[in-house]
Amino acid sequence: MAPTTPPFSDEHEQLRQSIRGFIARELAPHAQRWEDERWFPDDVFPRLAAQGLLGLKYPERYGGQGGDYLHEAVMCEEMARTGSGGTAAGIGAHINIATPPIFKFGSEEQKQRYLVPAIRGELIGALGITEPGAGSDVAAITTRAEHVDGGWVVNGEKTYITNGVRSHFIVTAVKTTQDGGHHGISFLIVDRGEGVQSSKLEKMGWHASDTATISFQDVFVPEQNLLGELHEGFKLIMANFQWERLAMALGAVGAMALAWERTAAFANERQAFGRPLSGHQAIRHKLADLATSVYTCRCTTYDALRRFIAGEEPLKEVTMAKLLTQRASFELMDACLQIHGGAGYMREYWVERAARDARLGPIGGGSDEIMREILARML
Numbered sequence: 001m002a003p004t005t006p007p008f009s010d011e012h013e014q015l016r017q018s019i020r021g022f023i024a025r026e027l028a029p030h031a032q033r034w035e036d037e038r039w040f041p042d043d044v045f046p047r048l049a050a051q052g053l054l055g056l057k058y059p060e061r062y063g064g065q066g067g068d069y070l071h072e073a074v075m076c077e078e079m080a081r082t083g084s085g086g087t088a089a090g091i092g093a094h095i096n097i098a099t100p101p102i103f104k105f106g107s108e109e110q111k112q113r114y115l116v117p118a119i120r121g122e123l124i125g126a127l128g129i130t131e132p133g134a135g136s137d138v139a140a141i142t143t144r145a146e147h148v149d150g151g152w153v154v155n156g157e158k159t160y161i162t163n164g165v166r167s168h169f170i171v172t173a174v175k176t177t178q179d180g181g182h183h184g185i186s187f188l189i190v191d192r193g194e195g196v197q198s199s200k201l202e203k204m205g206w207h208a209s210d211t212a213t214i215s216f217q218d219v220f221v222p223e224q225n226l227l228g229e230l231h232e233g234f235k236l237i238m239a240n241f242q243w244e245r246l247a248m249a250l251g252a253v254g255a256m257a258l259a260w261e262r263t264a265a266f267a268n269e270r271q272a273f274g275r276p277l278s279g280h281q282a283i284r285h286k287l288a289d290l291a292t293s294v295y296t297c298r299c300t301t302y303d304a305l306r307r308f309i310a311g312e313e314p315l316k317e318v319t320m321a322k323l324l325t326q327r328a329s330f331e332l333m334d335a336c337l338q339i340h341g342g343a344g345y346m347r348e349y350w351v352e353r354a355a356r357d358a359r360l361g362p363i364g365g366g367s368d369e370i371m372r373e374i375l376a377r378m379l
């Protein structure tokens, strides 16, 4: 077993080996096919659940493993080994952004109705915040919920939603006052049903995931599906951003480490001008730079993680980790692709996909510009 790096302990390393084994046996061999088919099968969810992997951080009374965010952090890093950004994204959306608000803000009845079956992999979740006219500017959403007898009627459109086609429920941000904004947004758990229509989007990477536009047309949502406090949904959005961004940073660190290992092996094997590529100083030095980038990203991310676990509110450190790792990951994938030469441009090589998949990082979950804006205001 590899030596542990704080904040991880031997227990986490054992979990890491077990997740790595499961991914190598059950997910990675299918990555290429799922990407080609633009879909990974829904039964991946119950199969992960059978290993306890959809509920690592949730209490046993809800069917979870009784662990914490450090156990989940191991999962976030290891998911990169699936080799399909789309598969990792679909699973990640379920465990990192759709279910945490239900655990944190949901009533006991909502937890029984959504969280418990989600941990079992029987229900798949999505988080619906972004709209065609509101992405970075979250407070500008216009999807509205009119209060009626016994619940709400929802009208509007969400877009770029991960699990947007397959999800059984969508944790949806809606405007519940005329003006919306910071004290006029609420969250409803919307079940897929009458009036909910999804259309899948074609995209540059993450092909195995179903990113979709979801329209809501006169969708009735019962009173008991209000998540958290009325008009205070903005707090709920902010509450999970730190974990979402940390999860993205951890995913990037995992993907970067794997890409480096594979590229170094390729450079040792591939011959040019009578010696391995790694025998040429330009390539050797590039690999040294890339290893430094992996290390720097890991240290920054683990520091933010350690603070997060300790109960600090490490907004600055998490924002820096998200900003640093997402751009660094894309740049590292591009450099790894370059070292592969023409092979790097071919579909049959993992690096072509990894480079496309990594491009989402500086955009999703709060773009580079928004991360800089948060930091600039704080500093």
Ligand SMILES: Cc1cc2nc3c(=O)[nH]c(=O)nc-3n(C[C@H](O)[C@H](O)[C@H](O)COP(=O)(O)OP(=O)(O)OC[C@H]3O[C@@H](n4cnc5c(N)ncnc54)[C@H](O)[C@@H]3O)c2cc1C
Binding pocket: 093, 127, 128, 129, 130, 134, 135, 136, 137, 159, 160, 161, 162, 163, 203, 206, 211, 360, 363, 364, 365, 366, 367, 368, 369, 370, 373
């Ligand atoms: C594959 C994929 C999956 C996604 N999954 C989900 C999901 O599951 N749920 C969900 O709700 N959303 C999801 N998103 C949406 C994602 O979070 C948004 O795309 C992202 O927040 C950016 O919003 P936008 O696309 O509307 O860009 P915009 O907000 O329109 O921004 C466009 C550009 O302007 C820049 N910009 C915006 N404001 C400023 C400013 N004040 N100063 C400087 N520059 C600025 C941005 O950084 C960006 O470069 C997903 C997106 C993608 C591509």
